[in-house]
Structure formats: C-alpha cells, structure tokens
Amino acid sequence: LIEDDLIAQLRQAFPRFRHGLGIGDDAAIVNAPGSLVLTTDMMVEDLDFTAAIPPEYIIEKAVSSNLSDIAAMGGIPMAFLVSLGLPENWRIHFGRMVASLVAVSRRYAVELIGGDLSGAEKLIVSVTAIGRLAVANHPLLRSGAHPGDRIFLSRPIGAAAAGLGLLQSGWSIDASGEVTAPVERSWNYAERELAASMILRHVAPAAEVELAPRLAALPSVTSCIDISDGLSTDLHHLCQASGVGARIEWERVPLFPDLDRLSGQLGINYVEAALNGGEEYSLLFTAAAREAEMSATLGRPVYAIGRITEDREIMLERGGVELPLPSAGFDHFRT
C-alpha cells in the first residue's frame, strides 16, 4: 500500500522517542506529568496557504502555530501529531515534508508521536500539539485580565500580514529562503531587505515558546493569548473572556522595523497590517506591572501598548483621537 510506504518513510525519519512509543501503532502514548495542554489547528491549501509556498514552510508553520497556542496557555510543548491530506500533485514533496517535520521537531524539541495520512484534492495539514503546564495547575488563560492591567505585546508586529501582501503582489520565496522581487520595477536594497524579512516572518513565524513559560511563573501576569487572528480580534477575544475593555495607544504599538517608513513604496497599509494582520504569533498578555519592570524581569524587551478598562469597550487612541477598535482580523469564513 502507498500509505504503508509513506509511513515507513516517516518512521525512518523519527527512529527514537522520549515521550512515547514511536509511530506505527493504533495510537500514541504520552507519559503525562499532571495536567496536559492540548490544541489542534488545521491549514488548508488556497485558504491558509497556496501551492506557491514551499512545502517546508507550510509544515513548519502548521506546527509553529500549534506550539504558539500551547505557549499562550503557559505550556511547554512536548509532542505533536500531524495529519496530512495529500493530493497527487503534492505527493512528490512528501520527502521534503518529512524533512521539515524532523527540522521543526528539533528546533522546538518536540516529538512527532503520531498522525494520519489520507488522500485529498487540496493539501490539508492538521496538527495537534501536546504540552505540559510550566507551573502546575496554573494555565495562562484569556480570562484573567483586570481593569488597570497593562496590555503587552511580546514583539513588534505587522510583518506577517505585510509579508502575505507581498507574496500576493508578485514577490516569491524558495525553500532556501531566497526572495525574488516582481520584475515590473526596480527595488532598492532597503526595500528588498525589508520585503525579504517580512515574507520570512509570514512563511516561518516563530512561536514564543521560551517566553510563555516564564510569563506563567510571574504572579503579575493575569492573562495571555497569541495573535493568530490579528491584534484587534484577539484583543476582543481576551477582553470578552475577561469581561473587561481595553484602551490601546497606537503610538506605543511596536511596529516591525522600517515597516512604517517603507510600507508606502512596497504597497502595504501598515496600520491595517499591525492592527488586523493575523498569524503574528506574538503573545498579547496583561500584567499588573510597568513596561520597564516587565522587560527587566524578563531580561528582554516587551511592549506595553495600553490598559485594561472596566467599561468593556475596545478603544484605539491615535493622534489624540479615541475611536472604537472593531474586531477586523482574519475570519476563516470570510468570503
């Protein structure tokens, strides 16, 4: 059977297991330390990615987005399962996908413990990730934000959506990370550099797996979510779960370096990219602490962008004007 051959390739790539049994029985075994954190995320060709993206990036991103969810719960990722719906035309890339699974499992120190292979008309990558809580019995929830808490971002945003926009307007990237610009006009060095780094941010985002367990250990941190749908939408999610509102100061939102300065030349709406761009995987968290304190405690910069309020409105202050910030991020069902 073709399926058995594909599974044999996977088993060869993953010969050793710390947490479980190895691939190939009816199910996987995970030696659980107390509470497990579980999440699942499905990506579908032409909706979440196109055939123009090298398969390595598709696999890596599917895993990263799940590990980001584990991290956002205060979890330390341990293992994952991956189901592939593999159309005929993608099957030649199976070896590259397996290599990518090996690479991403090393990068994050997580094990592939199982999965499923199926035919499909479009490529489907469905990942389930498993972690353990960094602090026993203390998940980082969306629902803990209190009025007065500061709202933090873990890193500058806007690049993921901008990178997607560039790919849609003729830029491309190959499996080695080489970015090619559209030929209609010439681009200067700064534009090319920025475009390349933003496209990479889109195709190969990093999950904040180091930071999140440290946030979970800080009593001042009250809630956390990862930005997968966009700052506006995920802030709405967090505030709704916590029964609070928020006031964001636009001038404090950390933008990807040079994004505001060069976005016009690259045809990018950077305000839209920062406020509503999805797949950032920056952590959005709240804490009863100032930016300087929090950055010093963590030994790395984090960015306070506003405050939690009691009134349940989500507001954006920009240039002295305060306006409601609607939930306008990524909707998987927008047509």
Next chain:
Amino acid sequence: LIEDDLIAQLRQAFPRFRHGLGIGDDAAIVNAPGSLVLTTDMMVEDLDFTAAIPPEYIIEKAVSSNLSDIAAMGGIPMAFLVSLGLPENWRIHFGRMVASLVAVSRRYAVELIGGDLSGAEKLIVSVTAIGRLAVANHPLLRSGAHPGDRIFLSRPIGAAAAGLGLLQSGWSIDASGEVTAPVERSWNYAERELAASMILRHVAPAAEVELAPRLAALPSVTSCIDISDGLSTDLHHLCQASGVGARIEWERVPLFPDLDRLSGQLGINYVEAALNGGEEYSLLFTAAAREAEMSATLGRPVYAIGRITEDREIMLERGGVELPLPSAGFDHFRT
C-alpha cells in the same frame, strides 16, 4: 466574525466540563492520570464519505473511528478535539453537526475539549482523541503476538464494506436511519432488513470501547489492532509489528448474519467484504487462550479465526486449500 458565531454555538452545546477548561481558550487542559493515549484521524469528503451521507453520521463516525484506536491500545476514551473544514454548502448543517457531537460525546462518555474551524472546498473532519490506559503502563500493542497464539475477532465482519457497496449502488439513508432501496427492482423483506442493517453498520459503526479495557487486563492477550483498513491489511500490520505470520481459517471467520446467504441478491461479494473491507472497527487480537475460554472470561462471544505462526507468511485456508492472503484492504492513496 462567522467563526466566533460558530464557536459560540459549540460552547452553548458543551457548557460543562469534567476533564478540562471548556472550549474557547488557546488550548485545552486535560488532567492526566499517568500515561495518556492519543490518536488522530482525518476524513475528507469524496474520499472517506460523500455528501449523500447525512452529516450526523459523518461526525459520529469520525469520532468513533478515533475512539476505536484508543480502545485498540487498551485505552479508556476521555476526551476529543475536532477540527472542521467547512465549505459554504455544508455550513447550513453546522447545527446538526454540533447536535451530533453532543450525542456522540454522551454515547461514549467523552468530552469535546477543543478544536478548530476553517473554511474548505470539501468537508474535512479531523478528530484527535485522548484516553487513559485501562491498566497502568500496559498498552495493548500490535507487536506482542507470539507463534501459537490464537487470532480473535471481537464480532462478525463484512457488513461495513457491504453497506458501503449498497450506498454506491443506489441505496440511501436519511438522518433518522430510514433506508431507501433503489427502485429498479423490488426487494423482499429479508433483503431490505439486511441492507438496512449493513448500511447502518457502515455509517454508524460502534467502537469496541467496553471490550478493549477488559482485554488489556487479561495476561493471555498478547496484541491488538482495530480493523480500520480491512482484516487482511490489519492482520499484515499486526504480524509485521510482531515479526510473526498467521494462518486464518475462512470457515471460522464470523460473517455478519445472513451476509453470505443474501449477498448474491444484493450484488455483494461477501468474501471480499469480509477479508478486505475497511472501517469494521472490530478488534483483531491475539491471545494464548481458546475461543471457549476467552468468551467465558469476557462473558460475550469472541471468535477465534486462526493461529499465529513463526514463518512470517499470512495464509488463508479455505475449502482445504491454503493460499497467501495478500494485504488488499483500503489504501487511502489508491487511485
């Protein structure tokens, strides 16, 4: 966002949680008892089912097939996650899918603890199930069969593939379980009854979740797999994992009642259905025990169909002739 509305429907249907947090944070929490059993399985429209199958059955079967894998490992199912790739034309059935998730979670006493919703061109149902081992540190593996062990089936087989064949030849079933025969000819009562029960076995198979934990507690049971790809293929899987062979006696293979007698009239090749039909979810296990002993111990019939051999050949004895039994079950990549 449409996605948020759909998630709200799910949260309303699953208001209470024993094992975890409830739907709606970045990830789910499962309080783990030691070792967890995990499995995942993806079903795709037009490959694993068609739009002619009522959505209730599609959802229920996707969950059952995962719980069957948990059971086949000697696990007791606890919870599951479900990801749906939901095309426009299926979205009107979302309420029925949610109702079906509620029904199946009650039927098996498992909780829905998370998932993902996405658009898609074809319906995709990806389930991950979580269980705990019935006997601590003692999973039922594929790899434990010894020469001389008897090979058992937990129930009669052949109906799932036969039911699929009937659906493909003009029979249909509605959400209430009502089966309609094709009008080209008239069917007698026995034919209609058999057809209806086989179609139901195909669309609504039951996972052996009661039996498997009891098998795990018996020292005589040496290996176990569930028949998802077909008796021939899954027997190959088990023997390969155990480094052994097998000899099956056709006359001992338990057939779904009346299947052999009426299959001709219904246009079914019952030998093919029994040997190579997938999605049976009968357990195939090996034990150092006789059929009568094993059935008495379990208080229900199980069926010894042959013996494990040392020589690594998979043979079928039928009418006094012994021939190799090739792996000819379901291949998800057969074209």
